[in-house]
Structures are given as structure tokens and as C-alpha cells.
Amino acid sequence: MNRVKKKSIGDKLGVIYAVLLFAFIYIPTVIMVVYSFNQQPSNKWWTGFTTEWYGKLFRDAQLWQSFSLSLKISLLSTLIVVIIGTLGAMGLTRYRFFGRNALTYSVYLPMIVPGVVFAVPLMALLVLMGLKKGFWAVALGNVIALRKCLFPLGNVILMLPYMILTVRTRFLGLDRSVEEASMDLGASGVETFFRITLPSIAPGIFTGALLSFALTLDDVVMADFLAGPNCLTFPMKIYNSIRKGVSPEINALETIISGLIFLGVAVYLLLKGRQDRAAAKIEPFHQTQTEN
Secondary structure (H helix, E strand, C coil), X not given: CHHHHHHHHHHHHHHHHHHHHHHHHHHHHHHHHHHCCECCCCCCCCCCECCHHHHHHHCCHHHHHHHHHHHHHHHHHHHHHHHHHHHHHHHHHHXXXXXXHHHHHHHCHHHHCCHHHHHHHHHHHHHHCCCCCCHHHHHCCXXXXXXXXXXXXXXXXXXXXXXXXXXXXXXXXXXXXXXXHHXXXXXXXXXXHHHHHHHHHHHHHHHHHHHHXXXXXXXXXXXXXXXXXXXXXXXXXXXXXXXXXCCHHHHHHHHHHHHHHXXXXXXXXXHHHHHXXXXXXXXXXXXXXXXX
């Protein structure tokens, strides 16, 4: 009886905790959405409904230029992270060499060390090498532009650990006997990699790339330290806009971003639900075939 009572109390506390957690996360978002349609320029009180701020937002040329710049930086950074991270994960997993364990642990340091710790030395390095701050410095926060060449500083510092971690996990779970069977049947090492290994680790590459893209697009620290006066990224544009308070245009912008995120999540859940239902229909058929 006491156990049932304790379990009931625990369930109620769990529900209360979940409600408070969701309220803490989503109530500010709901308030932001509501005030994005407010006629009053400040967020102090509600005076009436309007879509004026959305019109101003879409007419803000500087905002869209900063978004375009951040998109280019994110795509370039993600491309370099995918290449270096995949090869790095493969090297750390497949090959044995002196200092491998130390190198593996050191790769994950940017995940636990504040970004400013890396941004300050990079800024000093730019000065010592006589390079200008701007697009390339921010893009690779990472990568420094020297004449017509790009020099990765060992990795795209802040993003590479996430790529290596996700891809390395896929490598560790990969059945090497499948690759060996492929080569026994006459396939070369390159053919085996592209036909067997790469499709097997593709989910890890996609996850790492998506995470790297999102983190780069959202980056403020590297942009603040390494961006020049003519290199205004999207997060820095938003940051500069809210220094004197949250304007209605920012509320409208965040509403659009939140809506796109929720839409993306909804589409993903819908597709995943269809895939799970299709798999559930196929599974009994396979069981029947196995029994026969």
C-alpha cells in the first residue's frame, strides 16, 4: 500500500516537474510571438494588433546581408569539418600510433573549454601573421586565409569535436567483416570505402554536419573577436539590435525562426512516424517467412 502511495506521489511530482519545465521553456516564446504583433514599439503593454514589424523586417537589407554572410560561413565551415572530421575519426579509430589516446582526448577539449579561450589566441595569431579580420577568419574560427590558400588550424576548432565524436561512434559500431568480405570478393579499398563504409557512417556524418552547421550559424564568440568592421554576421546583427532593448522587429524575426524550427521538427516526426508504421507492417511478414 505504501509503495503504491509513494509511486502515485512520484508520478504527480514528475508531472508537475514536466509542466514547470515546459512552461519555463515555452512561455517566453509565446510572449515573444504575441508581442511581435503588438502596435506598441516597446514590450511594456499591448495596444493592438499589427503586422507592421514583419514588413519592416523583410525590408531590412542589412539583416538579409548578414544572414547571407552567416549562411556562407556556416556552409564553408561545415564542409571543412565534414572532410577533416570524417578522416580524423577514421584515423583515430582504425589506426594505432603513438599518442593516439592523448590525441583523441585532446580533440574533445573545445567541447568543454569556453570558446573565448580559443578566440583570443586566434585573434593574436591573425595580428602576428599580418592578416585582416573578416569573412575567412570567422568562417574557420577556425580557418585563416593566407593569399589564395586556406590553412585549417588543425580543425575548425569549435565544431570538429562534435563531428569526430559522432562519426567515431559509427566507426566503432561498424562490422569490419563486411568490409573484409567486400575486398575478398575483389573490391579495392577505395571501392569498399565508398560502397560499404561510407553508407554505414553516413548517419554520423549527417548528424555531425547538421550540428556543426547549427552551431556555426549561431556563433557569436568567434564573430565578435574575429569579424572585421565590414563582416557583420547574423547573430552579431541580432546582438547589436537588442543592446538597447528587444525591438518588435527582433520579436518578429525570432517568431519566424521558431516557426521554421517547429515546422522542421513536425515534418521530421511525421516522416519518422510513417517510417515506423511501414516497418511495423513489414516485420510480421518477415516473421511469417522465417517460420515457413
